[in-house]
Amino acid sequence: AQTVTQSQPEMSVQEAETVTLSCTYDTSESDYYLFWYKQPPSRQMILVIRQEAYKQQNATENRFSVNFQKAAKSFSLKISDSQLGDAAMYFCAYRKNYGGATNKLIFGTGTLLAVQP
């Protein structure tokens, strides 16, 4: 069975600084997707960034980038120039690609990010 592990329950960063959130996963599949979701106090789950396993290039979305190490099954999220609005719970998630959209998301336990002014 696939599992997703986030070993940092809480992290803190100063405004304008850079922070990296860790995520590891376990799977025997070779074709899958990895995601980082943000959940602010409003509860709305917001997709931050997505990585396709067969793409070697790390995904980037503005201030957010990932370090995808497929052999090590590691998928960390780097937030640059942190802003107060980045404060939220961050979830790493996995979904295998076999069967397309019918596959469920498997979530890690989350990392609560605090941004200090």
Next chain:
Amino acid sequence: SAVISQKPSRDICQRGTSLTIQCQVDSQVTMMFWYRQQPGQSLTLIATANQGSEATYESGFVIDKFPISRPNLTFSTLTVSNMSPEDSSIYLCSVVSRGVQRAFFGQGTRLTVV
């Protein structure tokens, strides 16, 4: 993208009663899922809502406790039956559109059972 309306946003219910949560999407979607997020915890999939047929439940969740309907491609309901305080959680609807490899989430329903 898909816009999801989930109702109610929150409710406080008496134990032993039932609550039905609605999820309405502004476009036809391939898959609809229901998740539970217990206090301070991650999201756990309850079931996949299948159009016109019985939902597919994950291990630990049963239809008698969490009946689900999906009469068409844009609407689904989740009922939490015979509630106990242990059912106090956030319940989230999620959808995936055909050809789009990302999931969209509703704003969640915060349920408190007293």
